[in-house]
Amino acid sequence: MLNFTLEKRPSDSKTMSYLSPIFAIVLTLVSGGLLFTLLGKDPFHALYTFFILPLTDIYGWTELAVKVAPLTLCAMGLMLCFKAKIWNIGAEGQFILGGLGGGYIALELMNAEGFWVLPLVLLFGALSGLLWAALTALLKTRFGANEILTTIMLNYIALNWLLYSVHGPLKDPDGFNFPESALFSEFATLPVLSDDYRLNISIFFALFAVAAIWALMSKTLLGFQISVLGExxxxxxxxxxKAERLTWFALLTCGALAGLAGVSEVTGSIGQLNPYISPGYGYAAIIVVFLGRMHPVGILFASMLLALTYLGGEMAQMDLALPKSLTGLFQGMLLFYLLACDLLISYRIVRKPSARLTSSSSSNSAQA
Amino acid sequence: MNQIELYNITKRYPGCIANQAVELKVGTGEIHALLGENGAGKSTLMKIIYGVVKPDEGVVRWEDEIISVKGPSHARDLGIGMVFQHFSLFETLTVAENIALSLPKAESASMDILKQRIIEVSEHYGMKLDPNRHVHSLSIGEQQRVEIVRCLLQDVKLLILDEPTSVLTPQEVETLFKTLRILSTEGCSILFISHKLDEVRALCDQATILKAGKVSGHCIPKDTTTEELARLMVGDDTPLTEDYKKAEGDHTFLTISDLSYESDDPFACTLKNISLEVKAGEILGIAGVAGNGQEELLNLISGEDTSNKKTVLFDGKAVGHLTPEKRRILGLGFVPEERLGRGAVPNMSLQENGLLTGYQGELTANGLIKTNKVKDFAHRIIDRFNVKSSGIDAQAKSLSGGNLQKYIIGREILQNPKLLVCSHPTWGVDIGAAILIRHELIKLRDEGCSVLVVSEDIDELYSISDRICAICDGEISPIAPTHDVSINQLGMWMAGDFTFIQDSKEAE
Incomplete structure (x- = not known):
């Protein structure tokens, strides 16, 4: 008789906290393979198409970096909040507001020329994200409103505001009534690293954020205070x-980073405002933070994996004629398995014969 | 016939053996003491009897039959009643409603009959109880009576009391003992868990002593000296008591004048016109039963709550409105009652926990953490205060209560405070650590620091305080030199009778 039970570990397992993401990835791949089989595809070929094929040329790697940049920026901000146990689900809304706010300025400065335009646009985008997060901070510190609810609600408001803007006031007058803004001027567009690819300098913003947040959390008293507040x-x-100040700081920083991600996206690879400026980067970034073990370097790697699920989804659509929503499915599985495997950080599985057997044997002897 | 017998009980937890081959026999109508230090395994053993925890090995015989207690309700059916250290009462319900909740439906059907029974039972055992009062309006002693009456209504044959006197004033303890003696003459067995030796000697017929999960001895407490009992509890190598010279301080450092405070929390205690002074070079001890305003008072001294500017003075400077970190700059050191989850962050390492309150000194510069200084600080605390741990990277939660408390007190002392406030400094700490902590407090006093100690442990307060007082229902009793205050006098103060018998020595 096999009888397994969960037993609390005397102290959390460090090894397990690093192994857990790997287990989660393996389980996701196995489940994904199973899924492809059920859909009538060869699982190995399908997984190859999803996870390897996108990275077989330089173009693929640059496209990966294009998606890593916004994911990492959002995730670094979220990490700060999650360290303080502020459950900010609102990076998505802050991202959209960043894009919308920056995009608005870019459209206003359509005819302006000069190198000051782009920094102004970026600054305004970051500020828009920051202000969007400030709403949550205000509601939380002033009225004790639960940030999970307020950020989710603000995400919907942000999205609808974007939709209204591109269907209404910011719609391109020469755009044949498509819900899109005009293309931004070259002075409001992020420079690309090479003319052959879409990859632009936003990847440096992301790397800078990784370094800055890493230094903040490991070297400064402010970072220490945020950790203590969360613990x-x-x-x-x-x-x-001061809990209130720290809450404000974490949320505003996150808002600014997500806003920067948003404005970099619209002034970078998109080049205009449209209803689809975010394929859910703000939500995927939540998975990135947990998969990356709340560590800046881990987050960078996790961003790459999550970015790959976007590329893989597109690849699967093209090569396998499967829907692009596979991306969401894989992201969901990853988070699900990760949370399950994380249980093993504090608990271990043991075979449990003893207690029940002793008590039953003692009652047997009573009858005898 | 014995009421209950335990043989060879073993219970393992990850990383420790709580009980190892424990034997225990309690006769019918016997008051049996289970003695042991904190962490000796007393509570685990009681939980096994009450069915909360299942033993890994061993046999339980109840009235000569081998049984396996399936859970608390099974235990109650058998006739085992238990009064936990922390009561399980609903504060917003009345006494009768609370009791009705734990009774079988048939018995609680008629509230009138139940109330009548509560009055009868409580009067019979000499502990008056009004069934119509709400629990939150009862004193701790009265709440304990509710718990006991609740057991007595259920035809109890074995009553287990887990450290019942720790929350009572000396007078209330006497009342409780009378009740227990009546119960015992009526044939009810009582298992009395305690680490207070005098009480055990006054009350109990038999004693079993646990040390580190094993039985270290049996004895008849009345025929055994307190010293012999203590030796069985702690082993041979620890010194038992120390006498400290009393001191008189010089200038006043902490002044609290006319401090009143009402919290938003309806169940918190309201402080009424509290005034007291602590001089540099003296220890002021505040006795009192938990929940009488200690927490509120200490939060106002630490700055976690704030009050009118001039109600709290440090060395003449008004600080009542200041935040904790500003008060720390002025010389405050603070050792809170909750070690894990306030005094230390459970999941953080010892070095990070050193930084927790040490961040204002040389451990940081311009907002940057000086890692080497932080490590050095943690090493210094560990060396000087003999903290047993796996090193400065050990998580705070991995330390035993005594070692963590040594670390926390060390952290505060090494910052050279001018005022050290300690709440229950040796609660749940092994005797060795307790002695070291008291010794350090005395040393700090002799160096000219003001020390304020709040404790429920009266013996400790008598041992280290130079002046002593009590807090009851948010008010402070008169404050007097410790040797002018008899135990009886202090007991009266703890119960809220603030008359001061000047010749208390003779009254004793």
Whole structure:
């Protein structure tokens, strides 16, 4: 008789916390293979198409970097919030607002020329994201409103505001009534690294954010205070750390980074405003943070994997004639398996014979 | 016939053996003490008897039959009643409603009959209880009575009390003992868990002593000296008591004047016109039963709550409105009651926990953490205060209570405070650590620091305080030199009778 049970570990397993993402990835691949088989495809070929084929040429790698940049920017901001146990689900909305705010300025400065245009557009985009996050911070610190609810609601408002804008006031007058803005001027467009590819300098913004947030969290008192606030509110209060200020700081920083991601996306690879400026980067970034173990370097790698699921989805659509929503499916499976495997950080599986057997044997002897 | 017998009980938890081959026999109508330090395995053993925890090995015989207790309700059916250290009462319900909740439906059907029974039972055992009062309006002692009466209504044959006196004033303890003696003459067995030796000697017929999960001895407490009992509890190598010279401080450092405070929390205690002074070079001890305003008072001293500017003074400077970190700059050190989850962050390492309150000194510069200084600080605390751990990277939660408390107190002391406030400094700490902590507090006092100690442990307060007082229902009793205050006097203060018998020595 095999009888397994979960037993709490005396202390959390460091090894397991690193192994868990790997287990999750393996399980996701196995489940994905199973799924492809059920859909009547050769699982190995399908997985190859989804995960390897997109990276077989330089173009594929640059496209990966195009998607890594916004994911990493959003994820670094979210990491700051999650470290403080502020469950900001609103990177998506902050991303959209960043794109919308920056895009608006870019359209206003359509005829302006000069190198000051782009920085202004980027700044305004970041500020828009920051202000969107400020709403959540205000509601949380002032009224104790749950940030999970407010950020999700603000995501929908942001999306609808974008839709209204591109269907209405910001619609390109010469655009044949398509819900799109005009293309931005070259002065409001992020420079690309090479004319052959779409990859632009936003990848440097992302790498800079990784370095900055890593330094903040590991080297500064402010980062330490954020960690303490997340780990133990009572201790933070006892030590005299100001919870409200830290909450504001984490949310505003996240808003600014997500906003920067948004404005970089519209001034970079998209070049205009349209209803689809985010394929759910703000949500995928949540998975990135947890998969990357809340560590900046881990997050960078996790961003690459999540970026790959976008490329893989497109590839599967083209080569296998499967729907692009596979991307969401793989992202969902990844998070699901990760959360399941994370259980093993604090618990271990043991075979449990003892307690039940002793008590039943003692009652047997009572009868005897 | 014995009421209950345990043989060879073993219970393992990951990383520790809570009980190892424990034997225990309690006769019918016997008051049996289970003695042991914190962490000796007393509570685990009780939980096994009450069916909360299942033993890995061993046999339980109840009235000469081998049984396996399936759970608390099974235990109650057998006639085992248990009063936990932390009560399980609904504060917003009345006494009768609380009791009705734990009774079988048939018995709680008529509230009138139940109320009548509560009155009868409680009067019979000498612990008056009004069934119509709401629990939140009862004192801790009265709440304990509700728990006991709840057991007595169910035809109890074995009553287990887990550290019942830790929350009572000396007078309330006497009342409880009378009740227990009546119960015992009526044939009810009582298992009395405690680490207070005098109480065990006054009350119990038999004693079983646990040490590190094993039985270290049996004895008849009345025929055994307190020293012999203590030796069985702690082993041979730890010194038991120390006498400290009393001191008189010089200038006043902490002044609290006319401090009143009402919290938003309806169940918190309201502070009424509290005034007290702590001089540099003295220890002021505040006795009192938990929940009488200690927490609120300490939060106002630490700055976690704020009050009117001039109600709290540090060395003459008004600080009542200041935040904790500003008060720390002025010389405050603070050791809170909750070690994990306030005094230390459970999941963080010892070095990070050193930074938790040490961040204002040389451990940081311009907002940057100086990692080497932080490590050095943690090493210094560990060396000087003899903290047993796997190193400065050990998580705070991996330390035993005593070692973590040494680390926290060390962290505060090494920052050279001018005022050290300690809440329950040795609660749940092994004797060795407790002695070291008291010794360090005395040393700090002799160096001219003001020390304020809040504790429920009266013996400890008598041992280290230079002046002593009590807090009851948000008010402070008169404050007097410790040797002028008898135990009886302090007990009266703890119960809220603030008359001061000047010749208390003779009254004793």
């Amino acid at each position: 133990d509110k009572a201790a933070a209060r006892f030590a005299g750390f």
